[in-house]
Each structure stands twice: as structure tokens, then as C-alpha cells.
Amino acid sequence: MAPPPAMDLFGEPIEAHPPWFKPDAFLRAGFDADAYVAELRSYVPLDSLAAELRAHLAALRAELVGLINRDYADFVGLSAHLKGVDAAAARMRAPLADLRDKVAAFRAGASAALAALREGLQQRAAATAARELLELLLDTSHVVSKVEKLIKELPTAPSDSSNAEIPINDTGTPNGKAGTGVRETQSILLERIASEMNRLKFYISHAENLPFIENMEKRIQGATKLLDGSLERCFVDGLEHRDAKVIYNCLRAYAAIDNTSSAEELFRTTVVSPLIQKIVPQNYARAVAGASSDELEEDYQQIKACVEKDCKFILEISSSENSGLHVFDFLGNSILKEVLSAIQKGKPGAFSPGKPKEFLRNYKVSLGFLDFLEGYCFSKSAVTKLRYEPAYTDFMRQWNVGVYFSLRFQEIAGGLDSTLTNTFSPTGLNEAQQKPLLLKQSIKLLESLDSCWSDEVLVFSHCDKFLRLSLQLISRYTTWLSCGLSARKASDRSPNSPADAEWALSIPIEDFIYVSYICNNV
Template identity: 85%
Template structure:
């Protein structure tokens, strides 16, 4: 209060009221209205509201007022407020100074008010301390209560555990009290045939009831053991539990032994109720593997040992072979007869016994063991035929076992079992394919490296064969072997498809390399081994090659038997896979189709080469008619030999292996090239004769000019060139007639028309007649 009475004096002298009034009067416009000191968007009265929020106020104004303008206006308003406060203090300064004098007695009044407030403060502190103490006591009580509850629960758990252990021990002790031994003896006597006693049926029924009672009791014990395991799992590492561990282990051992004996007895007597109860007991204690193993050793193993010899020495000595087909048949009969009952029990609806897998862990596991011990050679891929036969028999056996699976999920579970995986590992199909690859591919490679020769003894036998060359026959045999039932394994079908494509490619390479070597080197000794066949065979053998290539293309085409056979074997695959397989085979045949013109060119080349030997005699015409008066009257003898090689080839005994289309191509191709060569040689002879005659005529004219003789005497003499052309004209007419005997019209050959224009007289240039 004293501080307020004597505030600091402002630095600037305040304005008197008269000056303030003058300033207010000056803040008016010409019309006498007060001028606003602030812009219209700034309202100072907003600061006086009870719920004024500065953040909201600034956020509202900043949407249309710059922050700089708002800050400047706020500073101006702050300055005005400070000026107003100073004016108020100056105006009432005397009152502020005298305020302390009027506040006498305030301290005494404050002291009187402070006493009850201090008393109230002490009472509140005492109450707070009491409340805190009560709260702490309450919390301690709750913690003790929770600890007591936990201890009680633990004690109850331990008591329950002890009670269950005692109950299990008591129930186990009750098991031997049942007269099971006597009943077993009575049942055995019945099995042995002692049926003369009248009390036998009742004894059997009594034995059955005893077994059923034992199995029910064992199932109950197993349920208690399952509960005991649950209790122990929630009370581990406790001294009480550790002290009871021996009792629990003893009870578990007694239960396992009793349950094993009861289950074995139930299996021996085919007692469905006993087996069902025992299986439920095994399921309750989560010990399915013991039940599966007991069934394997008790029922399955004796049956399999009778079928598959367990002594390998006997198998080696020849007592039994490595064939598994008959063994699997007997095993399937035994499964149908002696194992079906437990499979039906374990797969019964709403039984909860689906966790057992006797198919894999009992039957298949025992079969696997028997094969490994008694017939280890049955799984050896070193004997491909036996291996494939046994492998297919094994797949058939697995299909038989899967037939007992009640659902697709059961089949998937059966295939995921380790026993199934181990059984499939017996069959090394990849090694089998490698051996088959070497066998099939090596056989074809050996045939391709051999000398080309037709198969058969005589022509009549060859006419009955689709293929003529042993190489082609071996190719189709190899392709058919890849997809035969005696070779193919469906799981390796992709590899056999690749092998088929490789065989076709190998055959194509063998043909193309031979044709290329024949066309390029023409018999040189530096050709590769694959091309030797083409360098040494006569041209007539190319007929066999042409025939076989066409036959192979037809067999491997879309309408051939091979593609249909492959699609039939892969019918279970999706249509997209079948389409890709067919396209791959057809694509592999395309390079083989492209070799057909080369084979035809090889035959034509040999025929043309032989014809050229006779065409060489054409050059003798120049010597025959030079410097003589002899005129041609008939065609030359060499003409009849030009087409003789082609006639001999077409009249051969092998030409019937060519199709009519191939024969036409052969005739037309040969005659075109022979005629073209004929034209080249004729044009060369005529050009040389004309050049020679021109030279001689110039010499003759020069000599006559020197001696002053006349040059008109030789105008009526037929020149040597004309006589040569006359002879050649007669020759090409005969050649055209020979072509006609082969079914070829000489007028259609472009080179023959050029030949006609070269040697025909001027009056016969436009019309070709022969």
C-alpha cells in the first residue's frame, strides 16, 4: 500500500485537463464529428471481454490484416493506455499519497483474521495425514489380500496336483485287479480251437468286457495325466513339484506300460472299442507316435516281413528278386484285410483321432524299412528298367494309401509327413534320367557317326518301311523312347521334352553340316566328322535322305503321331502347358524343313556336274567347221549325252521314294542349270568364232588390197561362224526335243530362249520350233 501511495513520477510532464480537452476538440473533422483514432477492424473493447483469447483474436485478424499492421496498431494502443494511466495517476495523485493514512488498523484486523486461518490449516494438515495413513493401510491390506489369494491359488494348485497324482496312482493300481490275465488265457484257448467247453462264450465276453473296462479306465487316467501336466506347467520350479517329480514319472511310466499292453491286446483281438479308447488316451497325453509305433511293430511289421525278406543274404542268393510289384500287391491285400479297421477308427467323424497318421508313420514307414533291409537294389537306378517298374509300382502303392484319406486335407497331411518324404527320397529319378539320357542320346550319336546306309536287304523290304536310313530310324526310335511307358517318368517330363528337342536338333545339325561340307569343300579331307557321310555317299543316296527328312517332318508335324502321343501323356497338364509343348516341337522341326532345298540342290549339283562332262565336247564344233566347206546336216553326238545323267537318275530304281513334287523340282532345277551352262558355253564358242573370223577377214582384206585383188568374191561364201551357228542350232533343237521327253517345255526356260536367240537364224529368231 505504501508503494502505491508513492509511485515514481513520470519523466514527461502530464498535460493538464484543459490541454487534454483542447486535444479532444482538435480531433474533430470539419463537420464536427469525432475522427476514429483506430482503423475499423481494430476494436479495443474486445480486450475487456471475459473470455478473450489472444490467439484466436490474432488468428481471426491475420486472415485479412497483415501482421505488421496489427503489431503497429497494438503498439500504438499500448502507448495510449500507458499515457491514460499516467494521466489518471497525476489527476488523483493527492489521493494516492493519502491512502496510507486512511488504512490505520488494517494490520490488527489482518492479525485477527490470521489466527482462525492458521487453525484451519492445521486441521486440514492433520486430516490429510490421517487420510494418507488410512490409504497406505488400505493398500497394504490389498497387497496382503492379493498375496494371500495368490498363495491360496498356488496352494489349491499344489493340492490339486497332489490330489491328481494320488488319483492317478490309485487308478493305476486298480488296473492289475481286473482279471485280464485269465481272460487272455481263455481267449487264447478259444483262438487255439478249444471250443468244447460250454462256458467258452461267456469267458470270451468276460475277457472282452475286461479289456473294454481297462481301456475306459486308461482313457480316464490319461485325461487325469493331461490335467496333471497342465498343473505342473503352471507350477514349475517349486520344491513341492520337484519332490513329486519321481511320483509323476513313475505314474507316467506305469500309464505308458499299461496303455501299451492294453492297446496291443486290443490290436491282437481287433477290439474296436478298446482300440478307440486307447487311441483317445494316447491323444489325451499327446503321445500319438507311441500308438503309431506300436501298431507298426505289432501288426504291420509281421505282415511285411512275411512278404519282403528281411535277410539281405537271402535276397542276394536269389531267393527273392528286386521286383516290388508282387510285393506291393500282397501288401495292399494285407492293408485291406488287416489294417483297414484301425484306419476306419482313426478317421471316424467327430472322434478327435484325426491327429493319428497310421498310413505314413506305421504302414509306409515299415514298407520303407523293409525295402531298405530286404531289397536295397530295387531302388538302384543302375538298372533303369527294374528301377522304373518298381518306381511306378511305388507310386501306385502311394495312390492306394491315399485312397484311405477321407479328405483333401488328409491327403495333404499324408504327403507332408517325414515318412512320406523319406520314402520318396529312395527313388533317385534325376540319376535315372541321366542314365536314360546317356543311353538315348548316345545311341543316336553313335548312329549319326556311322556310315550312311539304307536299312534292309533288298528293295522290296525297303518299300515297306516308312524310313530308309538307320540314322532316321534311330532318331524316331529315340524320340519314341523318351515318351514310352518303359522310359518316361511323369515328374521328369520336362527333362524328357528337352531331350527330345535336343535329339531333333542333333539330327538337323548332322544333316546341315554334311550338306554344307559337300557344297563348300566338294570332298576335301579337312571336313568335320559329322560331314563325312555327305562327302562319301553317291548322289542316289540323297534320295533316301530326302525321303527320310520328309517322313520325319511329317511324323513331327502337328498332324503327326508324335505330337499326339506327347499331348496324350501330358493330358493332365493345363492347356497352356500343352500349347507350349506343341509349339516347342513344331519350332524344333522348322530348321529341318529349311534343309530340304539344300538336299535338292545337292542332287541337282551332282547331275549338272555329270552333264557338264558331255557339254565340254561342244568346243570341238569350232575345229570341225573351221577352214572347211563342210556344212552341218544333223545334230552333234554330244547332245544325246547332255541329259543322260538326269534320265538315268530319274529312271533309277530309287527314284520312287521321291514324291511327284520333288521329282518335278529335280527335273526343273537340273534342266534350268544345265541349260544355263549350255548357254554360257555356246555364247562363248560363238563369240570366239566371230572374233576369230573378224580377225581373219581383216587379214584377208589387207592381203587382197596389197595384191590388188577383188574383195567381192567372198561375199557368197558361208562363213565358219555361220556353219558353227548352224550346227549349234541343230544341236539345241535336238536338246529341246530331249527336254520334251523329260516333260520339260524348253520354251519355258529363260536360258533356252537366250540360247535360241544366240544361234538361231535371223528368220527364226522370233519363233521357237523344234
């Protein structure tokens, strides 16, 4: 039996460990020695903690020795109670060995079956891939043959408007409805061919670098060339006759084969270019000779009328809902591109900032024309798309507003500086402008500031630069006036006097009253 615990003077048991040391903490499942030490070291010295741990270890060892000594007789007599264990173990060894052999045989059979199953799955996957590839090649061959057949039917079908004879009605005139039906039938057939060509491109993209596809390359190129030619003729015919159904079908065909640029270029050369060439002269020699000016306002008015009359129909077709034709951009790649080309060839001087007044007028009416084109956009995203088109970017790049501002800067700032450096001559009331300014230089400053913000000079995209110019003008005038007054007050006629002070030193005292009057009223 364990000895009774020691008692203190008041009859309470004396604890063997200090209150902060809890031996039960070592028996917890999630005990962490580092965390335990880190927690105690904040208020217990490490030496004290180490001493308590050593004392606890010694107590545990003593308890272990006591337990062994207490049950030593049973431990020694354990071998006497194990008689017959070897015989029992021998009897159990045979069935266990047999079971082990059976498990090993079963494992080997399962491994062989698993290997055979995996090999079969691999063969099946290879066979499936080969079958899919074969089906893809067969579908490709079938689509190529179908496209060739449909293209061959185009010249002989009643859809060929170039070869087919248009019926004549009783009055002896061509039957317009029959011609419309011919074009519409051809456009429908071309849309179907384009859809098949789209399928063909999809098949080819999944079977590249195969000998079968390489052998069919010439056939595919020939079919593509025939389709492009037939679709071009049908689309041009539809544009010439303003046939909305034909144009719609042709545009869907161009969208199916992802060839929107060809449709935009055909519309530009067929419809837009002849109209623009009638408005803007294309002969540069005539422009140089003065047969036509570089003004663009009247030209833009005529171009807007032509767009409204002759181009609006295709813009409405391409922007119709659920049509899939929003990929076309006739505004930028057809209309604006042709307008830019016509101006560059017929009126190249319109982009020159060498004539600031004409340049600014042309620039503002050009921005108005761009706003007119953006009015045909059906959504905000369409406007953003138009502004990022290469034609739109090239058009805006032609207007070198930076050079224009530099010229205006030299004109306005140079004029004021010239006035300030000239001989001083005060003036009376400016009756023409009704501005009670007494100095010619003050009048020039006000005129310069008015010029910076007048409609005939200001460009809103460069408002910050014109604001800075206005502040520079005021600063220049202030410096000129301050230098003159300081020099007059000091009566400094030395050769080192600044140039801005010469006017104050050369005028009589009576004329200087005008300057003093201004300074007192500023």
C-alpha cells in the same frame, strides 16, 4: 477521437494496407505464422511482406501508447482508492492458513490410508497366490495318490486279462463275451487313469522347481511307467482280438497323455510288421541269390489286400468324427514306415536306378501305392499331413529320379549321337514301322523322340527335363544335317572340316539325292 480516414478522388476511403494483408488474421485462435508466411510468399515478395509487418507493428505500438496516455489519470489515482485493503487481507489470512493446515492434515491421513491399503492388497495378493499354490500342490498330491490307487486296482480288478480267469460256459469252451468285457473294463479304467495323468502334467507344469514336486518325482515316474506298461498290454490285446471298443478307449488314453507315437509303433510291430514280412522277404541273402526279384508290383497288390483286410478297422476308428483321434497317423508312421523298412531290407535293389526299366516300374507302382494310402485320408488336410510325415518324406527320398533321368539321357542322346557320327548309309522305306524315312539317322531321331515320351521311359515329375532333351535331340540332328549340306555345297575337304560334315563329303552324288529330297520336304 480518431481522425477520419483519407479519401481518394472518387470519395472512397483509402485503405492503410494492401488488399493481401489482413490484420484480422493475427487475432484468430488457430493462427500459424509459418503457414501464413508460406501462403503469402507464393505471390508477395518477402521484402514487401516484412515492410508491411513492420508498419503494422509500429501502428500497434502507437495505439498502445495512446491508450495508456488516455487513461493515465485513472491509473495514477488507483492507489488512492485501495485504502483498507491490507486490513481486509490480514483478516482473510488467518482462516486461509487454518484451511491450509486442515487440508495438509487430511492429505497426510489419506496418503497413510492409501499406503496401508496398498500394503494390505499386496499381502492379500500374496496370500491368494500362496493359497492357490497350496491348492495346486494338494491337487497334485491327490491326483498322484489317485493314479497310484487306480493302477494298483488294475491287477486285482476283473479288467486284467492276463491274470483274471475267463469263465467257462456249459460246453467247456472259454466264454468270449466275458473276455471282451474284461478287456473293455480295463481299457475304460486305463482311459480314466490317462485323463488323471493329463491333469497331473498340467499341475506339474504350473509348479515346477518346487521341493514338494521334486520329492514326488519318483512317484510320478513310477506311475507313468506302470501306466505305459498296462496301456501297452491292453492295446496289444485289443489289436489281437480286433476289439473296436478296447482300441477306441486305448487310443483316447494315448491321446490324453500325448503319446501317439507309442500307439503307432505298437500297431506297426504287432499287426503291420508280421503281415509285411510274409510278403517281402527279409533275408537279403535270399534276394542276392535270386530267390526273389526286385519287382514290387505283386508285393504291393498283396500289401493293399492286407491293408484292406487287417488295417482298415483301426483307420476307421482313428478317423471317426468327434472322437479326438485325428492326431494319430497310422498310414504314415505304421504302414508306410514298415513297408519302406521291409523293402530296404528285403529288396534294396528296387530303389536302384541302375536298371532303368525295373526302377521306373517300381517307382510308378510305388506312387500308385501312395495314392492307395491317401484314399484312406478323411479330408484334404489329412492328405497334406500324411505327405509331410517323416516316413512319407523318407519313402520319396529313396527314389533317385534325377539319376534315372541321367541314365536315360545318356542312353537316348548317346544312341542318336553314335548314329550321327557313324558312316552315312541311307535306307529305303522303313516297312517295319511304316515310316517313309530315307535316312537311318532320321529314323533314329524319331525313335529317340518316341522314347522320351513313351510310358516305359517318361517320368511325369521330370516332364520339363524330357522336353528339353527332345529339343536337344532335334537341335543335334539339325546341326548334323546343316553341317553336312554346307560342306557338300562348298566341297570343303580341308582337315579343319567339322566331324559332322564327313558323311556328306564321302558319299557319292547319287546317295546325296536322298539327303536333298529330305531337305526339300522338311
